[in-house]
Amino acid sequence: MGSLLFRRRLSRTLVPGWSDNADFSRSSWQLKFGTSYGVYQCLRKLSSSTGAKKFDFTDLTRPHTWYPNARRKRRNVILHVGPTNSGKTYHALKRLESSSSGIYCGPLRLLAWEVAQRLNKAKVPCDLITGQEREEVDGAKHRAVTVEMADVTSDYNCAVVDEIQMLGCRTRGFSFTRALLGISADELHLCGDAAAVPLIQELLKVTDDNVKVQYYERLSPLIPLKVPLGSFSNIRTGDCIVTFSRYEIYNIKKRIENGRNHLCSVVYGSLPPETRTRQATMFNDESSDFDVLVASDAIGMGLNLNISRIIFSTLRKFDGVEMRELSVSEIKQIAGRAGRYRSKFPVGEVTCLDPDDIPLLLSSLSSPSPIIEASGTFSNFDLLFMYSRLHPNYGIHQILEHFVENAKLSEKYFIADCEQMLKVAAVIDELPLSLNDKYLFTVSSVDMDDDISSQGLTQFAQSYCKNGIVRLKEIFTPGTLKVPKSHKALKELESIHKVLDLYVWLSFHMEDSFPDRELAASQKAICSMIIEEFLGRDGWQKPNLRKLRHSPLKSLSG
Numbered sequence: 001m002g003s004l005l006f007r008r009r010l011s012r013t014l015v016p017g018w019s020d021n022a023d024f025s026r027s028s029w030q031l032k033f034g035t036s037y038g039v040y041q042c043l044r045k046l047s048s049s050t051g052a053k054k055f056d057f058t059d060l061t062r063p064h065t066w067y068p069n070a071r072r073k074r075r076n077v078i079l080h081v082g083p084t085n086s087g088k089t090y091h092a093l094k095r096l097e098s099s100s101s102g103i104y105c106g107p108l109r110l111l112a113w114e115v116a117q118r119l120n121k122a123k124v125p126c127d128l129i130t131g132q133e134r135e136e137v138d139g140a141k142h143r144a145v146t147v148e149m150a151d152v153t154s155d156y157n158c159a160v161v162d163e164i165q166m167l168g169c170r171t172r173g174f175s176f177t178r179a180l181l182g183i184s185a186d187e188l189h190l191c192g193d194a195a196a197v198p199l200i201q202e203l204l205k206v207t208d209d210n211v212k213v214q215y216y217e218r219l220s221p222l223i224p225l226k227v228p229l230g231s232f233s234n235i236r237t238g239d240c241i242v243t244f245s246r247y248e249i250y251n252i253k254k255r256i257e258n259g260r261n262h263l264c265s266v267v268y269g270s271l272p273p274e275t276r277t278r279q280a281t282m283f284n285d286e287s288s289d290f291d292v293l294v295a296s297d298a299i300g301m302g303l304n305l306n307i308s309r310i311i312f313s314t315l316r317k318f319d320g321v322e323m324r325e326l327s328v329s330e331i332k333q334i335a336g337r338a339g340r341y342r343s344k345f346p347v348g349e350v351t352c353l354d355p356d357d358i359p360l361l362l363s364s365l366s367s368p369s370p371i372i373e374a375s376g377t378f379s380n381f382d383l384l385f386m387y388s389r390l391h392p393n394y395g396i397h398q399i400l401e402h403f404v405e406n407a408k409l410s411e412k413y414f415i416a417d418c419e420q421m422l423k424v425a426a427v428i429d430e431l432p433l434s435l436n437d438k439y440l441f442t443v444s445s446v447d448m449d450d451d452i453s454s455q456g457l458t459q460f461a462q463s464y465c466k467n468g469i470v471r472l473k474e475i476f477t478p479g480t481l482k483v484p485k486s487h488k489a490l491k492e493l494e495s496i497h498k499v500l501d502l503y504v505w506l507s508f509h510m511e512d513s514f515p516d517r518e519l520a521a522s523q524k525a526i527c528s529m530i531i532e533e534f535l536g537r538d539g540w541q542k543p544n545l546r547k548l549r550h551s552p553l554k555s556l557s558g
């Protein structure tokens with residue numbers, strides 16, 4: 001019973017942006033909408049008067065005031081800044097480990113897993129909480145979470161926010177800002193790039209915290225090479241080739257493996273996280289035949305890799321909007337993965353495939369990262385809900401759109417890019433759902449640019465609307481899943497994994513309506529297993545189809 005209650009509490013308080021200052025004991029009305037006491041009082045006054053029209057719910061100029069718990073403390077904020085591989089996180093985690101209670105917030109599930117594992121191994125019980133996992137450990141006073149799950153309602157002795165420079169990220173920056181302003185901790189350790197220091201100092205001027213900056217130097221050398229790789233025949237053990245399209249990753253893997261001297265592990269964003277870790281482990285393992293890595297910028301964070309040399313196959317990437325050159329910080333972050341301190345290759349090297357790219361590589365590595373000018377922000381559910389009361393005929397798409405257009409911000413903030421949310425909202429608005437249900441679907445982990453994922457979300461929402469309960473098996477109709485035979489089919493399997501991941505996410509936030517979490521989790525594991533089956537063999541294009549045809553995953557497709 002205790003753990004059930006705990007889970008229920010997590011479900012509400014940890015929905016990103018949901019009732020950051022909520023006190024759920026006040027009334028059933030609040031429980032329903034998850035709105036804070038102050039906001040509730042305010043709304044009561046406004047609902048009976050003409051005051052609503054005067055109150056500007058789009059005023060986001062004072063986001064630090066949204067977190068009364070954190071504002072009750074004078075926090076000691078320590079900024080650990082420096083290049084990659086300089087021991088910033090190491091020192092912050094040492095403090096976390098020795099604290100009486102604490103929270104680690106990282107940008108990736110892989111990082112949260114790693115920290116939870118590390119603390120538990122050091123006999124510091126630590127829960128793991130991400131959008132898709134809740135692993136509660138008896139007696140834990142520590143938590144390792146993904147930054148979107150940062151808890152701003154509890155008090156901690158120590159908190160760590162990793163990769164804090166991501167507060168400038170146009171899509172996820174607002175979650176880092178929320179952690180920065182909202183976590184109530186005596187000590188708040190922020191690890192990241194020095195480019196974020198002036199902005200953080202500026203943002204924290206109004207919070208009355210003590211801010212200290214600790215600078216770090218790289219622990220092992222990184223040597224930029226003036227000579228390009230030239231040809232794939234010059235590849236050697238420990239090399240990592242970086243490219244930015246999935247197609248190119250497999251193309252390069254094939255070209256290297258055709259030379260018959262090396263086998264390649266691969267790492268890219270749409271691979272399931274556990275597959276990424278296993279590919280990395282295989283590459284790191286000296287006894288494995290997979291001695292070369294072909295990867296996207298997904299290696300930039302979260303994986304411990306024994307890389308000797310980084311080779312950029314290109315310095316341009318498509319960022320979802322346009323084809324552009326990599327930024328100085330992106331080049332430094334990726335290049336910095338070579339030569340990890342105390343690893344098999346303590347001295348790192350970096351070069352390019354194309355001689356024309358060498359000047360940009362060298363100049364980027366010797367430049368400081370440009371200063372980050374502004375931090376992301378976004379409305380929480382409370383404000384959106386009240387805004388919706390002023391516009392009762394609006395769907396969530398219109399509310400979000402109007403909100404973003406009309407939001408008032410102070411100079412050091414920008415409003416988050418909510419393009420993905422708007423895409424979900426456009427689909428969800430077709431259905432007769434309450435605003436809070438719509439909000440949940442809208443902030444879910446779906447990738448709307450992936451056809452299968454967006455189709456999955458639509459089916460989940462339709463089924464929820466019709467039956468109030470979503471059974472996993474009813475969603476996967478025959479033909480949704482096919483035995484992978486090609487590059488395209490492998491991609492489809494990755495998308496199916498994303499849909500299952502979405503189901504698990506929804507099951508944590510709308511527990512009673514998504515009861516098949518365990519089934520979804522086990523199907524996810526099978527999906528990754530089949531993907532690894534492809535990647536683990538010599539020549540990914542020739543899978544052992546006989547073995548795959550008997551995969552239990554077929555049961556999903558009816």
Ligand SMILES: Nc1ncnc2c1ncn2[C@@H]1O[C@H](COP(=O)(O)OP(=O)(O)OP(=O)(O)O)[C@@H](O)[C@H]1O
Pocket residue numbers: 082083084085086087088089090091191219336340341342
């Ligand atoms: N004092 C130390 N003693 C032992 N190992 C250390 C020490 N400092 C750092 N390391 C190890 O060196 C590696 C790099 O450290 P860490 O991850 O803290 O660097 P970072 O600056 O946070 O890098 P990044 O920005 O790339 O995440 C890690 O494997 C870490 O465990």
